[in-house]
Amino acid sequence: MQNAPAIREEAPVIKRYIGEVVYIYAFDVAYDMTDEPITELLGLPVAEFSMDTSKRMPRHLFLHRPKMIRLPPVERIGPLGPVCVQRTVKLLPVGAISIRVTVPFEVKRIEELVVFHDLEFSNGDLYSEVRQLAEEVRHALEPYLIRPVARLGEEEAYTVFCIHSPLETEDGRKILVENWMHTHRREVASLLTQEPDIAHLSRQEAHESTGKYLSYYDDDVVVIDWDAALIVDDPKDFEETLYVLELANVQLAELEAYDRLLDDALERCYRDVAGGSIRARSALMRELREIRVDLARLSDELSNITKFFGDWHLARIYQNISARFHLADWHRSIDEKLKTVDDLYQLLNQDRNNRWMLILEATIVLLFIIDLILLFAGL
Structure with a gap:
C-alpha cells in the first residue's frame, strides 16, 4: 500500500x-x-x-x-x-x-x-x-x-x-x-x-x-x-527600538561628514606640502593640529551618544544595525585618514625643526666669523 x-x-x-x-x-x-x-x-x-x-x-x-x-x-x-x-x-x-x-x-x-x-x-x-x-x-x-x-x-x-x-x-x-x-x-x-x-x-x-x-x-x-x-x-514598545535605529543613523551621517572633511583636508595638505611656501606650511600645520583635536573630540562625542555594551536587548539591536551600516568600517577608514594627518603633521614639524636647526647652525657660524673678525680687527 x-x-x-x-x-x-x-x-x-x-x-x-x-x-x-x-x-x-x-x-x-x-x-x-x-x-x-x-x-x-x-x-x-x-x-x-x-x-x-x-x-x-x-x-x-x-x-x-x-x-x-x-x-x-x-x-x-x-x-x-x-x-x-x-x-x-x-x-x-x-x-x-x-x-x-x-x-x-x-x-x-x-x-x-x-x-x-x-x-x-x-x-x-x-x-x-x-x-x-x-x-x-x-x-x-x-x-x-x-x-x-x-x-x-x-x-x-x-x-x-x-x-x-x-x-x-x-x-x-x-x-x-x-x-x-x-x-x-x-x-x-x-x-x-x-x-x-x-x-x-x-x-x-x-x-x-x-x-x-x-x-x-x-x-x-x-x-x-x-x-x-x-x-x-x-x-x-516601538520607541526604544526606533531610538536605537535613529542614533545609529545619526552616527552614520556624522561619520560620512567626518570622512568628507578629512578628504578635503588631506587634498589641501598634499597640495601645500608639494609646493607651498613656508608661511603656507605654517598655516597648514595649524590646520592639521586643529583637525586632529577636533576629530578626536567629535569622535568621542559620537561614541558617547550610543554606549551600548553587553548582551541586553537594545545592545544586540544596536550591534545588528551597526553591522548593516558598517559603522566599524567607517571608523577604521577615518582612523586611517587621521593617521595620515598625523604623519603629515610630523613630517611638516620635522621639516620645520630642520629649518630652524639649519638657521641656528648658520647663526652660530656667522657669530663665530664675526667674533674672529672682531678679534683680528682688534689686533
Whole structure:
C-alpha cells in the first residue's frame, strides 16, 4: 500500500496588519552646537526626549537624551488614502539633527506596504517636505551653531515598518511572531529591499535581507536590513527600538561628514606640502593640529551618544544595525585618514625643526666669523 502524499499545511492568513511607517532622516548641520539652552524652535517649545524601556537591560542605562520638538500633525493623501502625518525633530550635540516622520497604515498583505518606500503624497513627495523642514530648522538654529555648514548636504535616510502585535488570524487566533516571520520571510525581504516582484527574489537574497533579526518575547521581532527595518511589537514598545535605529543613523551621517572633511583636508595638505611656501606650511600645520583635536573630540562625542555594551536587548539591536551600516568600517577608514594627518603633521614639524636647526647652525657660524673678525680687527 502506497503512502498518501503529504499535504502541505497552508500558512494562517493574518486578519490585517495595522501599524505605521517611520521615516528617519539625519542631517549634519554644523561642527558643533553651543551649550546655550534652546527653549523654543520654530515657535514650538523644546523638550527633553525620554522613553520607557520594557525589555531587560542594565539598572544604570546610559542613553543620550537629546532636545526635541514635536510639530503639529498634518493631513495628507497617501498611496492608500488620507493619513495623519506626525513629525518630530531631535537636536544632537554633534552638530546633527534627526527628523522623524510617522505615517499610519492598515493593509491586508505585507506586499501592499512596498508603496510606502519613497512616499508620494497627492501634493508632492515626503522627501521634499523633509528637506524644506531641515532647512527651516538649520536657519532657526544658526545662533546656536558652531561653524555651521554653508548648505545642507546629503541626508542619511532609513525607513522602519512598525506592525502592531499580537498578530491575529481571521478566526481570532494569535500567531507567534517568530513563526510568522519564518513563514513570511520572502514577503518581509521583498518589503525591506523594495522589491515589488516577490517571485523573482532569490532565496539567498531573502535570507540575507532577513538574516539579522532579533526577538525577545513571543510577540515581537526586529528585522534589520541596510536600508529599512521591520518591527513587530506592542505599539508602546516601538520607541526604544526606533531610538536605537535613529542614533545609529545619526552616527552614520556624522561619520560620512567626518570622512568628507578629512578628504578635503588631506587634498589641501598634499597640495601645500608639494609646493607651498613656508608661511603656507605654517598655516597648514595649524590646520592639521586643529583637525586632529577636533576629530578626536567629535569622535568621542559620537561614541558617547550610543554606549551600548553587553548582551541586553537594545545592545544586540544596536550591534545588528551597526553591522548593516558598517559603522566599524567607517571608523577604521577615518582612523586611517587621521593617521595620515598625523604623519603629515610630523613630517611638516620635522621639516620645520630642520629649518630652524639649519638657521641656528648658520647663526652660530656667522657669530663665530664675526667674533674672529672682531678679534683680528682688534689686533
